[in-house]
Ligand SMILES: Nc1ncnc2c1ncn2[C@@H]1O[C@H](COP(=O)(O)OP(=O)(O)OP(=O)(O)O)[C@@H](O)[C@H]1O
């Protein structure tokens with residue numbers, strides 16, 4: 001266990017509804033410092049209690065020039081802490097402290113080059129190029145319409161572009177900084193170093209937030225939380241629940257029981273792999289519930305995608321309850337809830353951000369639950385979850401798996417789900433994934449899978465006619481799964497996959513490749 005609190009050096013990010021706020025948090029965590037995103041209307045007391053070492057004011061789709069647009073709470077400027085305003089965050093800082101912001105119809109969006117015209121701690125020693133006069137030039141990314149046209153008293157301008165007179169401003173004494181560009185997006189090449197300067201040097205945080213420390217800290221906290229009680233975890237073999245299983249096993253050993261539900265809608269050999277890895281190799285207690293018959297009988301004759309999802313979801317809970325009832329003394333339910341689930345659900349509730357969905361594991365739990373929750377990954381982003389998965393000794397292959405939706409093959413068999421279809425799909429999917437790995441493309445795509453299309457098509461195999469099913473294959477590249485681009489897989493790979501599927505699976509006569517991006521298509525077909 002660590003002898004210091006790894007949360008003690010922390011930053012507060014106030015969210016005004018920008019799409020990029022999560023990226024700011026990720027950049028700061030990458031620097032090794034804990035931070036949290038909170039809504040801009042956080043109360044003065046909550047801000048004081050949070051006790052940050054610095055505050056970041058993030059961007060917003062709103063305009064400071066509109067009446068009633070959000071402002072940072074005054075206390076932000078009164079705590080004597082360093083503050084960094086980014087885009088809207090800088091604009092509101094300027095407006096609140098007596099500067100001037102002008103609205104404009106013209107938006108500046110994309111690459112820009114700023115000239116740094118005075119030495120300052122935020123950009124100290126950072127440059128991409130140098131101009132004739134010896135000034136540093138930085139390649140940055142901008143997304144704004146409004147601009148600061150006069151800075152408040154005590155501030156000086158340290159960077160500008162032709163179209164944006166105040167690209168950076170600083171109040172040296174108060175340690176207030178504002179930047180019009182977005183250091184959090186990767187297009188701003190020196191973004192990481194800018195955050196290092198702010199977080200480590202200006203705010204004086206120590207980089208305590210490392211995978212090893214996070215694991216030690218999470219283990220200590222889980223032990224304290226559950227004491228001698230028994231904990232139950234739904235283990236899917238997916239990344240999040242697998243990392244929770246490994247973490248809880250290390251923290252509380254035998255007090256953990258996992259339930260793995262084989263609903264007949266899993267990928268090829270998935271059940272055996274989960275049992276081998278967790279039960280056999282790691283000695284975790286795993287109950288395997290063979291519920292294929294139950295799920296398939298409930299799904300019989302049902303074609304509507306939403307209805308299928310509901311049935312699968314409800315049957316999961318039923319099986320889960322049955323298994324829990326067989327165990328004695330279970331007081332805690334463990335979940336693989338991660339930070340984006342929490343942020344997105346909060347945003348959905350308060351309406352602060354624009355795109356978002358509500359996650360069943362955060363907002364959708366019944367009020368009268370008998371079990372209390374253990375959620376050790378609740379503060380972590382997916383990439384941090386993966387890093388601690390490796391730290392806990394899980395194999396690379398498991399940690400970097402593509403996500404697999406809870407309803408599984410149930411939403412990849414269009415229309416009615418039948419065992420026969422699931423068997424065909426499992427084989428096709430396994431061939432696709434195997435070749436994706438052989439060609440070195442698995443880690444270059446974010447999610448890839450096969451879909452069973454219940455349509456028959458004619459083919460000719462050898463000298464015979466074949467009248468059989470269609471398989472569609474899909475591979476996408478995405479960061480957040482909210483938008484996605486179809487992967488431009490090499491033709492040789494597609495050719496190999498198609499030829500293997502048609503030759504090795506008798507019931508398939510044709511393979512198609514899905515070239516739809518999200519939006520307007522979704523990643524899954526149902
Ligand atoms: N077959 C299953 N058996 C038991 N629990 C399951 C099963 N499928 C899903 N769950 C539970 O539902 C939760 C949500 O599933 P979800 O697919 O979002 O996460 P995951 O499977 O842990 O990770 P990933 O996003 O990488 O697939 C899981 O964390 C797990 O607790």
Ligand SMILES: O=c1[nH]c(=O)c2[nH+]cn([C@@H]3O[C@H](COP(=O)(O)O)[C@@H](O)[C@H]3O)c2[nH]1
Pocket residue numbers: 309403404405406407447481518521522523524525526
């Ligand atoms: O756990 C889950 N339960 C579900 O019901 C579900 N539906 C979609 N997904 C996954 O979410 C991501 C976005 O999918 P869509 O573009 O199809 O909405 C993709 O990664 C999908 O695989 C689910 N995951």
Ligand SMILES: NC(=O)CC[C@H](N)C(=O)O
Pocket residue numbers: 018058059060061062063064086087088089143144145146147
């Ligand atoms: N990305 C932002 O924060 C934009 C701020 C403000 N809406 C503008 O257009 O200038």
Ligand SMILES: [Mg+2]
Pocket residue numbers: 236238239403404405406
């Ligand atoms: Mg999953």
